Amino acid sequence: MKQFLHISGPATVVALNNYAYAVIQKNDEKVHLFELKAPPGSSGNGNGNGNANQNGTTQEKFNTAKQLSASKESQLNSVQAVVSKWDAEKNELLCAVSRYDKFVAVYAISLKDANDIDGDSDGDGGKASVQVEPIVTHKTPKRCCALAFGEISPMNIIIAGDLAGDVHAFPVEKSKSESNSNGNDSDNGNGGRLLLGHTASMLTSVQIVDGKLFSADRDEKVRISSFPQTFITDGYLLGHEAYVTDFTVLASNSNSSGRNGDSNAKYCVTASGDKTIKLWNYKSCVEVASLGTDTDADTSSEDGKDNKDSVTADGMNFTDEEEQQTDRKESSSSSDDDDHIPVRVSSDKKGELVAVVYNGKNTIDILTVKDEKFEKLQSLECQSSPLAAMFSDDGSLTVLSKESSYVERFAQEDGNVPGFFSNIDDCKITAAIKEVAKEEDISMPSSILEVDEVTGKLKVTKKLRVGSEGYVKHEPWMRGERVQTKKDKAKRRKKRKLEEKHGGLPTKTD
Numbered sequence: 001m002k003q004f005l006h007i008s009g010p011a012t013v014v015a016l017n018n019y020a021y022a023v024i025q026k027n028d029e030k031v032h033l034f035e036l037k038a039p040p041g042s043s044g045n046g047n048g049n050g051n052a053n054q055n056g057t058t059q060e061k062f063n064t065a066k067q068l069s070a071s072k073e074s075q076l077n078s079v080q081a082v083v084s085k086w087d088a089e090k091n092e093l094l095c096a097v098s099r100y101d102k103f104v105a106v107y108a109i110s111l112k113d114a115n116d117i118d119g120d121s122d123g124d125g126g127k128a129s130v131q132v133e134p135i136v137t138h139k140t141p142k143r144c145c146a147l148a149f150g151e152i153s154p155m156n157i158i159i160a161g162d163l164a165g166d167v168h169a170f171p172v173e174k175s176k177s178e179s180n181s182n183g184n185d186s187d188n189g190n191g192g193r194l195l196l197g198h199t200a201s202m203l204t205s206v207q208i209v210d211g212k213l214f215s216a217d218r219d220e221k222v223r224i225s226s227f228p229q230t231f232i233t234d235g236y237l238l239g240h241e242a243y244v245t246d247f248t249v250l251a252s253n254s255n256s257s258g259r260n261g262d263s264n265a266k267y268c269v270t271a272s273g274d275k276t277i278k279l280w281n282y283k284s285c286v287e288v289a290s291l292g293t294d295t296d297a298d299t300s301s302e303d304g305k306d307n308k309d310s311v312t313a314d315g316m317n318f319t320d321e322e323e324q325q326t327d328r329k330e331s332s333s334s335s336d337d338d339d340h341i342p343v344r345v346s347s348d349k350k351g352e353l354v355a356v357v358y359n360g361k362n363t364i365d366i367l368t369v370k371d372e373k374f375e376k377l378q379s380l381e382c383q384s385s386p387l388a389a390m391f392s393d394d395g396s397l398t399v400l401s402k403e404s405s406y407v408e409r410f411a412q413e414d415g416n417v418p419g420f421f422s423n424i425d426d427c428k429i430t431a432a433i434k435e436v437a438k439e440e441d442i443s444m445p446s447s448i449l450e451v452d453e454v455t456g457k458l459k460v461t462k463k464l465r466v467g468s469e470g471y472v473k474h475e476p477w478m479r480g481e482r483v484q485t486k487k488d489k490a491k492r493r494k495k496r497k498l499e500e501k502h503g504g505l506p507t508k509t510d
Helices: 056-076 111-115 306-314 320-331 428-439 476-501
Strands: 005-008 011-016 019-024 032-036 079-087 092-099 103-110 130-132 136-139 144-152 155-162 166-171 193-197 203-209 212-217 221-226 233-238 244-249 267-272 276-281 286-292 342-347 353-358 363-370 373-381 386-391 397-401 407-412 420-422
Touching: 005 386, 005 397, 011 079, 011 092, 011 428, 019 079, 019 092, 019 103, 019 428, 032 103, 032 428, 079 144, 092 144, 092 155, 103 111, 103 155, 155 203, 166 203, 193 212, 193 221, 203 244, 212 244, 221 244, 267 342, 276 342, 286 373, 342 386, 353 386, 363 397, 407 428
Parallel strands: 005 079, 032 130, 144 203, 244 342
Antiparallel strands: 005 011, 011 019, 019 032, 079 092, 092 103, 103 136, 144 155, 155 166, 166 193, 203 212, 212 221, 221 233, 244 267, 267 276, 276 286, 342 353, 353 363, 363 373, 386 397, 397 407, 407 420
16 A cells, blocks of 8 residues: 555645655645655665676676666655645645655755745746755665654654554654764664554554544554554454555534434544445444445445444445355455455545545545435546545645546535536646656556565455465354364363373373
8 A cells, every 4th residue: 555645734745656746835826846855875876886898798787787776776766655744833844755665754845945946937837946855764664655744742753654564653853862973864763663563464554633543454454542652552443354445534523423412423434455435433443334335335324223233244235246256256366356446535624525546446436424324425537547535625635646647636616515626727736746747757656556576466465375275264253163162172182191191091181
């Protein structure tokens, strides 16, 4: 999973393959476009040693090695995740960018300084003339594909979730004691603090909301921990049958009331590789609604009670044919079916709308959330396959896509019934990003789901030997049986040892 788009206040931060850009526009003023440069030397340089002879064969080998080195460096520079935080008082933007080379770089952009720069842009968009160097870089133990900003007053920190299932916290500013003699701001992994770990898992998304640290993983769950006391686990959101791709915490709104009139209910929406979208009351860790993306059928009920049992048993509303296909997928060791998996979800500021991005699908679904129910409002047609989408504070939706559209923006219509219309031509932010992307001839990845080059399967899926002998599918309702089996096995082992001790004579173990 990769995190290619983040919006905070008037700032939009995007990842375009090996490039990361921040765009700031306040009150329809001039657009400021910044290129967030990769940390110098973080991925090593891809240059050859310059000692090749003039011999043709040697020169060919040298050129081949140089090309492979350049290709490797390009991969190491590829952006994995971006996140931003806008400080309205200081007119300052904090950004963090993680790359394939396991470096997380932090950038500070002051709008006041930007206004003093005579750039090449005329305000209607254009190639970035301002390059920003990182103020600090952190070396992480594993590659990070999920980032978030947190705050332990008065200090800002970066929350990084990696592919080993760990969540680390890194300082935004570097202390004087950490600076080394050569002026390199990298802390080489020594400045971070381990907050929590998901055992033998892979994190797909992290977020801090309302004093809680949410972390989703490929083991079908979302963990909710207190923050900053992350050793306190408040609960788990359990119910998905495959990896959780993303989640979004809904802002409290007057139109959503909890079950039995619970005014303290807090809601969260999750997306998963089982092709379902679920609504949770994360205060009680209870699933209240589920939507199957294959059928577009909301499995929530009016009281939310009767449906809860059916959703837990089935996961979504399948027809007989679809259920048979799912059984075949579970029992087969063939390649993963990654078509139309919901990979990203985003909610608006009011907590009433949810945008759903699908893998390999050119449409984005807009759902409404009201009275613990999902309702499909509209499907937005995109010019290219979308990779990420996020709502702005003004209610507009920004969509990051493959080339050649790269980025689109949909603005909310006026009226009582929410709706969206395309606003590509009038948006200076999207025009600026498009122009620089086309000028650099940037090629976007086909998906945010990574595929193993050897097996051809999604890396986020668990490696289960489904077809092997003795394989047991560990379902929750089988837990008691497994415990009893373990007890019986221990009894037999104890009996066998006693028989060996007494020369093979039968003995009583009870």
